[in-house]
Amino acid sequence: MQYRVLGRTGQKVSCLGMGGAHIGKPTLEPKESVRLIRQALDRGLNFLDNSWDYNNGESEKRMGDALRDGYRAKAFLMTKFDGRTKESAMKQIDESLKRLQTDHVDLLQFHENIRFDDPDRFFAPGGAMEALAEAKASGKTRFVGFTGHKDPHLHLYMLELARKHNYQFDTVQMPVNVMDAHFRSFTRQVIPEARKMGVAVLGMKSMGSGVILKSNTATAAECLRFALTQPTSVVITGIDSQQILDQAIDIGNNFKPLTSGESAAILHKTEQAAAAGEYELFKTSSHFDSTAQHPEWLGPETGRVKQLGAES
Numbered sequence: 001m002q003y004r005v006l007g008r009t010g011q012k013v014s015c016l017g018m019g020g021a022h023i024g025k026p027t028l029e030p031k032e033s034v035r036l037i038r039q040a041l042d043r044g045l046n047f048l049d050n051s052w053d054y055n056n057g058e059s060e061k062r063m064g065d066a067l068r069d070g071y072r073a074k075a076f077l078m079t080k081f082d083g084r085t086k087e088s089a090m091k092q093i094d095e096s097l098k099r100l101q102t103d104h105v106d107l108l109q110f111h112e113n114i115r116f117d118d119p120d121r122f123f124a125p126g127g128a129m130e131a132l133a134e135a136k137a138s139g140k141t142r143f144v145g146f147t148g149h150k151d152p153h154l155h156l157y158m159l160e161l162a163r164k165h166n167y168q169f170d171t172v173q174m175p176v177n178v179m180d181a182h183f184r185s186f187t188r189q190v191i192p193e194a195r196k197m198g199v200a201v202l203g204m205k206s207m208g209s210g211v212i213l214k215s216n217t218a219t220a221a222e223c224l225r226f227a228l229t230q231p232t233s234v235v236i237t238g239i240d241s242q243q244i245l246d247q248a249i250d251i252g253n254n255f256k257p258l259t260s261g262e263s264a265a266i267l268h269k270t271e272q273a274a275a276a277g278e279y280e281l282f283k284t285s286s287h288f289d290s291t292a293q294h295p296e297w298l299g300p301e302t303g304r305v306k307q308l309g310a311e312s
């Protein structure tokens with residue numbers, strides 16, 4: 001497995017990461033999930049992705065079971081939380097640690113930066129930034145970051161506020177795929193800014209949960225190779241079978257960056273299908289917006305809003 005450096009953290013992580021959403025699917029037996037996670041770690045894929053809300057916590061529970069018997073030491077473990085207030089975020093963080101059967105994760109990320117008030121709420125007094133600061137100070141996480149899949153301007157706004165607040169993110173997670181360059185491009189707009197700030201890039205949605213493959217413009221291998229060719233520290237991919245794991249391991253072991261000509265050819269093939277975001281549903285629909293479907297996860301408004309007493 002090829003490894004890359006996770007930005008300023010100096011940590012070496014596998015170029016491919018195992019996605020937490022797929023590993024906890026109801027159609028996958030828990031024992032099989034545990035087996036796949038452990039085999040991935042044994043074969044050198046050490047970056048594990050997860051989130052407090054994946055499959056109602058089942059993804060974290062399965063990963064926690066897999067990390068017993070010494071496997072925690074093999075993993076660079078990441079999870080995410082949805083709470084926008086300090087109180088709701090801290091509660092979710094503690095629940096995640098309990099499910100994962102560990103006293104700390106290596107990386108903790110603010111999940112689904114998909115609304116323009118999400119960065120404002122993160123940095124507001126009593127907001128989630130305070131929960132992350134406390135989690136880091138108490139040893140519950142080593143590094144911090146944020147994620148999102150909706151619009152690159154939201155990521156740029158979060159990075160802008162980070163500058164204003166003199167706050168340092170270690171990572172940022174975003175869609176990186178063969179269609180992104182043609183529609184609301186994170187790769188073109190956010191990656192240069194993140195690199196300028198020294199924030200490591202975590203790629204996701206390389207196949208759009210399989211939707212991009214339905215366009216018949218690129219194969220799974222092309223999707224992964226294209227994403228890995230971008231300036232990413234890790235490309236997180238869904239793995240829910242032995243076949244998919246073997247494919248990921250093979251690509252991770254033998255990866256060679258695409259040439260400029262190969263990349264241009266893939267972008268040309270995908271241009272027409274990608275133009276309106278039809279196959280990037282995470283950008284154009286609410287299908288992937290778990291916090292939009294469960295606003296109660298976010299917690300109440302922050303203390304600043306209550307203090308000002310905004311009238312309806």
